[in-house]
Amino acid sequence: MFKKEIRVIGIDDSPFNKFKDKKVMVVGVVMRGGSWVDGILSTKADVDGSDSTKKLIAMINKCKFKPQLRCIFLNGIAVGGFNVIDVIELNKKTKLPVVVVIRRNPDIPKIKRTLKKINQNRKISLIEKAGNVVKIGNVYAQLTGIEFEDAVKILKIACTRSLVPEPLRLAHLIASGIVAGESRGRA
């Protein structure tokens, strides 16, 4: 069983201009369950680069909330376009389960074709390593270091106000509000 107050972090990136921006802002929101915001973290990663895993591990491991954290929610498996996150490595280095939340069933073959075209075969293997996409409630997810049944329970606690975990919804609002001046769309 999980406590209602379980500490989780939701991570999302900011909007960016793929023709102009070299870096993208990445925001982490630490919450107890899906209600109380404990703190806000941020880092930067290269647009279409390959430093996202390293940056997320550093951001999470050095933060003061680390000893209490129990789960990482990611909004999709990449930040800054094709800066694909190695969720196996993220799980290993933080010792935390990773739940990649995906709103729509992703078109994996299409993503793979694009990555192949731009010669990024290593990123294809990162996506494959992240495991099958499973449906949980109204969202899709890829799970690392956590059983399906436990992911269902944690998502139930964290999705207090919408279909996605509240820390992910807030990370999205913050990242877009800070970079664009006003938050837009939804996580």
Place this chain on the structure above:
Amino acid sequence: MFKKEIRVIGIDDSPFNKFKDKKVMVVGVVMRGGSWVDGILSTKADVDGSDSTKKLIAMINKCKFKPQLRCIFLNGIAVGGFNVIDVIELNKKTKLPVVVVIRRNPDIPKIKRTLKKINQNRKISLIEKAGNVVKIGNVYAQLTGIEFEDAVKILKIACTRSLVPEPLRLAHLIASGIVAGESRGRA
């Protein structure tokens, strides 16, 4: 009477280096009462400058939540050091009541002496124009465009999780988390 779901905005600035930074980030958090976050706004203002009033008016008036907003909470009367906000002008141009929330009873004479020393007499008059500091619950406040009794009621609705209105607490966490990498201290 005010609805529990009353739309309010809390505004705070980020930490900055007064010897190095020319601009400070200013974050606005739009909430319904003290629980649901509707959106995040941001703008920038000059450190020790005098553009804060203009910047806040633009940020608030152009945002999509404007028609629903009922009250502005400010964390102190200045952003970016001595970029003092003209609350009378802010109230007039947004047509919204302004509640300046102050954690400790401010040492007004000391602030005035500092402003006089750096030849900023206009800012002294802005502070005077903001009216008397009143005690409401556990915080101090300066009220513009709102009666004391109504301010008490709105603060009661908005202070859901701490002594300060929740949108101010979140604006503080976000502004410091984005600029410093990890949120620190309290609003």
